[in-house]
Amino acid sequence: MVIHVVQPGDSLYRIAQTYHAPLQLMIQQNELREPYRLTPGQTVVVPQPVQVHTVRQGETLSGIAAQHDTTVLALWQNNPQLGGGDRIWPGQTLVVSYGPKLGTFAVNGYAYPNIDQRVLRKTLPYLTYLSVFSYGFDSLGRILPQNAEAITRLARQYGVLPLLVLTTLGEDGQFSSARAQQLLRDPVARGALIENLAQTIAAQGFAGVDIDFEYIPSEDAAAYADFVRAVRTRLEPSGLTVMVALAPKTSADQPGLLYEAHDYAALGAAADDVLLMTYEWVIL
Known part of the structure; x- marks a missing residue:
């Protein structure tokens, strides 16, 4: 197209x-x-399109997929007007295929647990991961209450891997340098958080975690990488993904509280995957 x-x-x-x-x-x-x-x-x-199908009376989306040796997911991806649903009508034109694919890539999307279900269903066919924003923690390493079981269950129905987004957001909705620093320098709280994180992921059906700590003091860069590595060590035996969100740097020594503690090399080695937050960039 x-x-x-x-x-x-x-x-x-x-x-x-x-x-x-x-x-x-x-x-x-x-x-x-x-x-x-x-x-x-x-x-x-x-x-x-290379191949289309005109819906006939009595046909279903799953039946059409079977006729053309494809999947309902592929039909959703090729037909955004379906909104991730199965409502079709006679005479409707559906795209079966567009021809050779150029390649494969992973797509991540962020959503709050209370996202409009229609928007979510329409978007899920195009995602690899759904990062549910966000889970905070207190000074003792306890996960702050949040319930995302409904959104994780729906994501899995579409074959999407839901990730718990772990942040240092405070009650005021802002990223807290103090909260990050306290955790990274307190081995007891850090150990408790990692264990509570593993339990929450299992209880609410997540496929892993997306760690998004921002505005970390530069002197805690190594401790942050160690924390991410420890989370991966704890979750990896269960086949869970550990992703880390990185500030968009243009050089390794870029100054600024948002950038200095995000060591690309160390965090890239510590996590399974990284996500560059390029939406922070401004084009002048």
């Missing part, structure tokens, strides 16, 4: 003709409520 930027005088019909794309499918996949009113600068996804 391609992405077309609407130019003055463009119409959806003309765009469809230009790319030899199915007009009705363009309307469906772009969720255009007023398809014949386009705005210059607007982007339109132009689907260019």
Whole structure:
């Protein structure tokens, strides 16, 4: 598929003709409520399927998948208008395939436990991981109460691995340098947190943890890497993933409280995977 930027005088019909794309499918996949009113600068996804299926009376999504030797997940991915659901109707056009894949990659998304279920179902078919934001802890290493069993259960229904996001967010909703420092310098609290983390992950059905400690004092960089390594040592025998979220640095010695304790080499070696928080970047 391609992405077309609407130019003055463009119409959806003309765009469809230009790319030899199915007009009705363009309307469906772009969720255009007023398809014949386009705005210059607007982007339109132009689907260019290799194989499509027209729904017949009495057919189901799982039955269509079986007919074409594919999966319901693949149909969801190729047809965002389905919203991750199974509601179809006679005459509807579904994309079965788009042709050869360019490669594979992992996709992570963040969500609060109270996310709108419609939004979540629509997004899950495209995710590898769902990071549930967020779980804090107190000075004794106890996990602050949070219940994400419903969201983790739904994620697994779509084949997505739910991750518990462990943060140093305080009651005020801000990342706490003091909380990070206290934990990293207190071996008793640190050990308690790791054990409580393992228990919470098991109880609520998570597939691992995404550790997101921000604004750590620079002198605690090594201790932070050691903590991540210790979490991995505890969780790895259970087949659980340990991911760490990293501030977007442009150099190893980049100054600033957000960056200095995020040692890319040490944290990359300590965790299974890392996630660069490039949404912190500002393009000038």
